[in-house]
Amino acid sequence: MEIKKQEIKSKAIKFTIEKDGKVAGRAYLYLIYNNLHKEPYGYLEDLFVDESYRGSGLGRQLVQSVVEEAKKLGCYKLIGTSRYSRVEVHEFYKKLGFEDYGKEFRMDL
Secondary structure, three states, X not given: OOOOOOOOOOEEEEEEEEEOOEXXXXXXXXXXXXXXXXXXXXXXXXXXXXXXXXXXXXXXHHXXXXXXXXXHOOOOOEEEOOOOOOHHHHHHHHHOOOOOOOOOOOOOO
């Protein structure tokens, strides 16, 4: 038995918000293709808002922009992840319409 490799191109889009001449927040949308669906799925990664701007709605704006772009690009789902210890982030995602759907497993390399 042989394991074969096939390179499949994916795409990333970076979203940023600037305030007072500096980047106040960012998020990435990765478009991931597989053989299960014709359309890609979206992966929301590295959502960050500078501490001095937290609570001002910038995170919500970033996530809404990512969601809109994922829909526009035909994604059939959007995944966002968060560590167990970040309960406030979990509540933030739920307020924006995400569901607690499963577990993520990680291996640092």
